[in-house]
Amino acid sequence: MSLKYKELYEHYKRTYFLTEEDLKLLKEAGSQFSIEDKEAVFQETIDWMKKRELFPEAVVAALLAQKDNIIADLVEARFSPEYIERYSEIRRNFLETGVSLDIFVELLASFHEGVLNLFIKYNPTAVNLISAYKKFNQIDLDIVAKEYRRKIQQDLEKQNEALRELSTPVAQIWENILLLPLVGFIDSKRSKDVMEAMLDNIADKQAKFFILDISGVAIVDTAVANHLIKMTKAARLMGAKCIISGISGTIAQTIVELGIVIDEIETTGSMKDALKWAIKESGSQL
Secondary structure: OHHHHHHHHHHHHHHOOHHHHHHHHHHHHHHHOOOOHHHHHHHHHHHHHHHOOOOHHHHHHHHHHHHHHHHHHHHHHOOOOOHHHHHHHHHHHHHHOOOOHHHHHHHHHHHHHHHHHHHHHHHOOOOOHHHHHHHHHHHHHHHHHHHHHHHHHHHHHHHHHHHHHHHHOOOEEEEOOEEEEEOOOOOOHHHHHOOOOHHHHHHHHHHEEEEEEEEEOOOOOOOHHHHHHHHHHHHOOOOOOOEEEOOHHHHHHHHHHHOOOOOEEEOOOOOOOHHHHHHHHOOOOO
């Protein structure tokens, strides 16, 4: 059992004021329910899912296979770290099917309402029992929200990774020669991504020359120039020569005015000139 779920168990009990007395009360009350009543509530939920036609058949089948455990967990209030781990996984699998959070919450609310009505049916005057079940119900909804936030975070990380790959499109344009055209703004975060992509590709392809084309870079200031210098030095440590192409008159003037020293960096005015230089240095023929 992961420490995380033990900590969540204590967290939920504190947050929702769920006591051992509450759990005992629910378990004793749930033991009075008839099998027919419990199965009827579960079947109503399954019918609701089928009617909405938003849930894959595999999901419905998986719920049916776990019917006895799901019913027992709720009507007997089998709340524990294992319960949190088990239902976190179930909720996670639900969300992975593409079911929206709104529909999923609606499903859970419908199911919990059915179970709550059973408690009321068998104990119509037990206000403390209803209060205890609502605490239990809130925890289940909290588990869903937590798993939804986790999924959103994972999706964002995947999207960010895809965007990083798109913003650092390294291409092999000649034997032992790689090209990375930079477009837009260069900040510390993107500079780090560019350097990682550059070094990874140099290592993977055993490249000897790397062309950084900055003709599409919006602004070249001291910070951008320093990033470029770091990239060229890192490439040199990997055994590759880095050439910066796309140095326009405006960029050259800006670099001079800022007093930035780039004597150690090979530069050219165009990508074509950079490629010619790299081919010549490599001893290849056009």
